[in-house]
Amino acid sequence: MTQPPSPADASRERIVAAATALFAEHGYDGTTTRTIAGAAGLNVATVAYHVGGKADLYREVMRRAHEAEQAAVGAALAEFAREAPADPAAAAAAFADRYLDFCLAQPHVPALWMRRWLSDAAEFAGLEEQYTRPLLESVRDALTAALAELTPDRAELALWTVLWTTHGFCRSMIRAQVPRFRAHLRALVLRELGLDGAP
Template identity: 85%
Template sequence: MTEPTHPGAAPGTPPSQADLSRERIVAAATALFAEHGYDGTTTRTIAAAAGLNVATVAYHVGGKADLYREVMRRAHEAERAAVDAALDGFGARAAADPAGAAAAFADRYLDFCLEQPHVPALWMRRWLADAAEFAGLEEEYARPLLESVRDALAAALPGVPPERAELAVWTVLWTVHGFCRSVISAQVPRFRAHLHGLVVRELGIGDGW
């Protein structure tokens, strides 16, 4: 999480107490929403985890719904930045080594999820119908990101139709998110090798993976 600063503050200005309190609240809410879901978390438990009272939480972030939207927005921004960087690497390598490029893309997404496990946890909660009243988040965040990856794969890999590329993307999402929730860190190398083979098979490219 980046260091908080007041929107009008000059670069390098120390964060205000209000900024620090807000970041504590968001950090606490992120951990709780990821672990227990939106429906299983209350404003009171968020306040307790942040070491603040409920009134202070409401003052800095509004209600629980406002806080959930902020948590999901930040998770999406982090995921989008990681995916964009991975797509740049994929595009630079795909023509010469399509299978290697696809495997490297999957690698980078796995690394992102291992480094920020709250992101797959938040989305898996939603797959289980958590926070059902926020139905628009998939269309606002998940769908455009998935489509950008699908289109990049289909454009760079001749013979891979968009529908096959999209299924490959979903397969990577389901598999990586599930693995990251299992917290079996000793199995990361083995899972990584499995992921390489999985993605190239789903795309129908490469040999020997």
């Protein structure tokens, strides 16, 4: 039987949850420590005691977002590796499905990265190299290993296309259009990877 979190741990988690939602919605630059404290139902001094400054909190939020994305992508890559030898097109489409499902389930992750693409939190240089680049390369390498005709450059561009498209759609949160977007994303992935039969 697991123990309930300590009051300090519970406060910290409330702060991180509030900061995650606010950074995703308003960006780092558009969020204050006072706003985070208010959303968490705590005072500014308590926030500082549990997590440090706003910059420390942002690093923690981005680390957690990365770890969630890394776990989802790792599981999807393992499935892709099992399925690709028999049917690479189905495996690639399923990988896109799994990534879309992750982004729909955790919309703060694409929102946080889209904020960065808009130059939010520009003073935090290196997060893309620390988090995005290794993850992108692991997927690129898996694709090029499974698809003999696929060059690394084409694989990487296909991945960025999926990221930009999926993150933009998930940010819109038009749930009624998910089936239509899923079909579009599958077709996009197959075309970008040269698996749609087109010359």
